[in-house]
Amino acid sequence: MNLQAVPLIGKVFPDVITDNSVDRTKLAKKVLDSSSGADNLKLLESLIHPLVAKKREEFFTAAGENHELLIVYDIPLLFEKRSDYKLDYVVVATADSEEQRRRVLKRPGMTPEKFESILSKQVPDVIKRS
Numbered sequence: 010m011n012l013q014a015v016p017l018i019g020k021v022f023p024d025v026i027t028d029n030s031v032d033r034t035k036l037a038k039k040v041l042d043s044s045s046g047a048d049n050l051k052l053l054e055s056l057i058h059p060l061v062a063k064k065r066e067e068f069f070t071a072a073g074e075n076h077e078l079l080i081v082y083d084i085p086l087l088f089e090k091r092s093d094y095k096l097d098y099v100v101v102a103t104a105d106s107e108e109q110r111r112r113v114l115k116r117p118g119m120t121p122e123k124f125e126s127i128l129s130k131q132v133p134d135v136i137k138r139s
Contacts, residue, residue: 015030017057018031018053022035033118040053041127058090068080
């Protein structure tokens with residue numbers, strides 16, 4: 010995780026910081042739990058997305074200075090956030106739902122409940138492919 014993000018996250022979610030780094034399992038519990046009524050995911054995104062946008066702009070500028078002919082971004086939330094990206098083409102990498110589930114559940118700290126919560130916040134795959 011971006012080192013600039015740690016203190017920002019720590020101010021809002023102090024109990025997810027361990028040894029000056031973000032405990033992603035604890036953070037995921039915070040942002041995926043909506044029982045308090047707070048939209049912790051939106052709050053986290055408001056902290057992180059400006060940092061990501063800055064890094065993306067730096068990447069773009071450096072590529073231009075190096076006369077790169079092609080720039081490829083990996084933007085997991087491209088469809089969900091509908092930000093104003095300067096893109097000429099979009100490529101969607103996909104897998105059928107069972108394969109996706111199998112792969113995701115192999116990740117450390119992932120549970121079926123967490124996977125379903127994340128999936129419910131995403132644009133359906135069929136729409137992304139269209």
